[in-house]
Amino acid sequence: MIVRDIQDVPAVVEHGVEGVTARWPIREEDGAPHFAMRVFDVAQGVSTPLHEHWWEHEVYVLAGQGYVEGPEARHELRPGTVVFVPGGEQHHFVNAGAEPLRFICLIPHRWLEGVKREA
Amino acid sequence: MIVRDIQDVPAVVEHGVEGVTARWPIREEDGAPHFAMRVFDVAQGVSTPLHEHWWEHEVYVLAGQGYVEGPEARHELRPGTVVFVPGGEQHHFVNAGAEPLRFICLIPHRWLEGVKREA
Numbered sequence: 338m339i340v341r342d343i344q345d346v347p348a349v350v351e352h353g354v355e356g357v358t359a360r361w362p363i364r365e366e367d368g369a370p371h372f373a374m375r376v377f378d379v380a381q382g383v384s385t386p387l388h389e390h391w392w393e394h395e396v397y398v399l400a401g402q403g404y405v406e407g408p409e410a411r412h413e414l415r416p417g418t419v420v421f422v423p424g425g426e427q428h429h430f431v432n433a434g435a436e437p438l439r440f441i442c443l444i445p446h447r448w449l450e451g452v453k454r455e456a
Numbered sequence: 457m458i459v460r461d462i463q464d465v466p467a468v469v470e471h472g473v474e475g476v477t478a479r480w481p482i483r484e485e486d487g488a489p490h491f492a493m494r495v496f497d498v499a500q501g502v503s504t505p506l507h508e509h510w511w512e513h514e515v516y517v518l519a520g521q522g523y524v525e526g527p528e529a530r531h532e533l534r535p536g537t538v539v540f541v542p543g544g545e546q547h548h549f550v551n552a553g554a555e556p557l558r559f560i561c562l563i564p565h566r567w568l569e570g571v572k573r574e575a
Contacts, residue, residue: 338547339540340524340531343516346538362538363514369540370572374514390535392518395482395493397462397560399518403479405459412459419465419481421458421488428457439518443562445490448574454567 339367343376349364352388356380365446377430379438380405384431391450394428395443396420400432414438458486471507475499484565491564496549498522498557503550510569514545514562515539521553533557565574 341362348358356379363374376399379385387406396405398418404411405420408430412420414430422428430439467477475498482493495518498504506525512522515524517537523530524539525548533537533549541547551557 338525338526338531338540338545340536341538341540343536353477362516363540367540368542368551370512371504371568372562374516374538374562378503391546393489395488395491395547397481397493397495397516407457409492411569412457417462419460419462419493421482421486423457423487425487426457441560443491443514446491446573452571454565 339363346376348378351377351385354383356383356387356416357385359442370444372443373447375442375444377438379432379443381429381432381435381437382420387427387429389425391424392422394420394422394446395442396422397441399439399441401436401438403430403432403438405430414440443447460480465495467497468498471500471505473505475502476504478561483548488565491562494561496557496559496561496562498549498551500551500554500556504548508544508546510543511563512543513539513541515541516560518555518558520551520555520559522549522551522557524549532557534562537575
């Protein structure tokens, strides 16, 4: 098994947005066969870009306050909020609080694009 | 998208062990195509069973203290510890602290058993 403290995993700027960083504590290169774990930090007043992609997100909010916004609604985020964003749905995460917004966000590996359960 | 507070998701006894409960905030039935999110609570002094299975675990410790033990080593757990347990490796999670041990644990859906990346 692999055991890491999240703070020992390097934070890199994500989406080219100053104030959005991601750590990747579990990647395909670690031998994870299906999906990767990332931990995002979004600075006060900052938003991830409104975007969409084929892959889904499974999110758990660790710290901070804000909201996630899709095409139809805005939902509050606080510690313990869980978000499932299906593939193909527009979304962005916004820090509307006074401290960093930190959340886990898991995504499938790229090879799973188009791989579906047999009927 | 689906947004839930983790405390609104029912906790069910897991592994038949009193003192081990799991919440399943994101399941295949929610439309999640590849993997599920669970949140475990392990009571003080309690351990999950030492066991193994084909699927991997991706774990993030939210609260509490304890350790995860595999065939070769014991690793300390505290908030922010990330654990990757590959499929086929024995493991158990032990609460060795004074408060509940809570961790997120993601697993692939069953249909992914044997589904591999093409070389």
